[in-house]
Amino acid sequence: MGAKKKTEIICRCNNVSRETIEQAIKNGATTLNDIFDTTSAGVGPCGGSCRRKLGPLLDYYLKNGTFPDKITEDLSGKAPAPQKKDT
Numbered sequence: 001m002g003a004k005k006k007t008e009i010i011c012r013c014n015n016v017s018r019e020t021i022e023q024a025i026k027n028g029a030t031t032l033n034d035i036f037d038t039t040s041a042g043v044g045p046c047g048g049s050c051r052r053k054l055g056p057l058l059d060y061y062l063k064n065g066t067f068p069d070k071i072t073e074d075l076s077g078k079a080p081a082p083q084k085k086d087t
């Protein structure tokens with residue numbers, strides 16, 4: 001169990017896995033900026049669409065001291081990336 005979710009790619013632009021992000025958080029990242037700096041997730045050419053996963057993952061850990069089985073994406077609209085879709 002668990003092996004698959006760890007290798008889930010959260011940031012497709014920079015090919016950053018969930019494992020890498022969790023490691024960065026465990027190593028002391030407490031803000032999205034810390035995650036951007038240490039993993040390069042969230043700062044790719046798409047403008048950061050993965051931030052809506054990074055945010056909840058980080059929040060969950062800060063609150064619970066552990067990571068959720070499934071990341072609940074933050075779709076509240078406060079994701080910083082402009083929501084451009086290829087049309």
Ligand code: FES
Binds near residue numbers: 012048049
């Ligand atoms: S998917 Fe993470 S910055 Fe594009």
